[in-house]
Amino acid sequence: MDLAQLNADYGINGQLQFIPGKGDFPLLKVTNDQATALISIYGGQVLSFQPQGEPQDLMFVSEKAYYQTGKAIKGGVPICWPWFGPDPEGAGRPSHGFARNRPWQVLATEALADGQTQVRLGFSDGDDTLALWPHAFELALEITVGTVLKMALVSRNRSDAPFVITQALHTYFIVGDITQATVLGLESTTYIDKVDAGKRKPQDGAVAIASEVDRIYTGVPGALMIEDAALGRRIRITSTGNQTAVVWNPWSAIAATMADLDDQDYTRFLCVETTNAAEDVITVPAQGEFRLEVTYAIERG
Numbered sequence: 036m037d038l039a040q041l042n043a044d045y046g047i048n049g050q051l052q053f054i055p056g057k058g059d060f061p062l063l064k065v066t067n068d069q070a071t072a073l074i075s076i077y078g079g080q081v082l083s084f085q086p087q088g089e090p091q092d093l094m095f096v097s098e099k100a101y102y103q104t105g106k107a108i109k110g111g112v113p114i115c116w117p118w119f120g121p122d123p124e125g126a127g128r129p130s131h132g133f134a135r136n137r138p139w140q141v142l143a144t145e146a147l148a149d150g151q152t153q154v155r156l157g158f159s160d161g162d163d164t165l166a167l168w169p170h171a172f173e174l175a176l177e178i179t180v181g182t183v184l185k186m187a188l189v190s191r192n193r194s195d196a197p198f199v200i201t202q203a204l205h206t207y208f209i210v211g212d213i214t215q216a217t218v219l220g221l222e223s224t225t226y227i228d229k230v231d232a233g234k235r236k237p238q239d240g241a242v243a244i245a246s247e248v249d250r251i252y253t254g255v256p257g258a259l260m261i262e263d264a265a266l267g268r269r270i271r272i273t274s275t276g277n278q279t280a281v282v283w284n285p286w287s288a289i290a291a292t293m294a295d296l297d298d299q300d301y302t303r304f305l306c307v308e309t310t311n312a313a314e315d316v317i318t319v320p321a322q323g324e325f326r327l328e329v330t331y332a333i334e335r336g
Contacts, residue, residue: 041053051144052064058101058102060075060102063141067151068087069087069150070085070086071084072085072184077104077139079139079156081094081112082110086182086183089333093209095110095111095209095303096110097109097295097297097300105136106295109296110207110304112206113131114202115132115201116131116133116200118200119131119132128168132168133163133164134158139156139157141156142156152179152181153177156175156176157175158174160173171192173193176189183331184330184332186204191319191324192320192324194321197320201315202317206307206309208270209266209304210263210266212264212302216244216305217242217261218260218262219261221241221255221282224238227313228249229250230248241262244284253314270332270334271330271331273329274327276328280308281308281312285301
């Protein structure tokens, strides 16, 4: 993608510009009076969000992340679509689908009257996606950068028959110390424990992390909170369109096997993902659409 052309077509003077990124992936940089953000056009992936006056970014991105075509970037908000987790048909297709490791397109940018900046990225079917998943679609990501970060993942079915999807906004949040971070709001839910053969278990109290955690929570409320004691902040997660959420941290043994993650990185992030996973399967009607939306807010005091 030509940066000069992108800036000519979609740049906003003093607020939004396209800059070179690692691996020759162009980045969209937002700087307004409310916050800054970095968005990778490859993967349609938010990599950074930091409200003005906040000392710490919201997002974790690995220093060892791959910036290569066909690879997913480790951190920020990868888009898992049109399936979450392993290939649901067991046909050897890549885990978490194909949206996170393909180039997207810039559809629109706008400086809103209230000082926020809005970006729309898009991704649609082609020969390579049809070979993996035989459906005509348009996928759009609407990103609004202000005092809070708003994201909407919009799945449009361009065919004459319904299709089904599972999906996730696989967000990596920075935490000061994983052993001091807890997730609130899941106390009365049940989870599928992927570390323990998929057994279903009730959640007892706040979610604390003291070993590998890979859980799909079911029947989740629309508001969750990460209590990050080490950084003295709370991260409020408000979502619509989902009945499930995933909490994930690989812990030390698995982190040590990941080439795109430093051995100690597991102490510095927590994934709390807004998902349609497990039995939370979405049917998108012919010529219809489905919206998965989330808002992230940093709170102190």
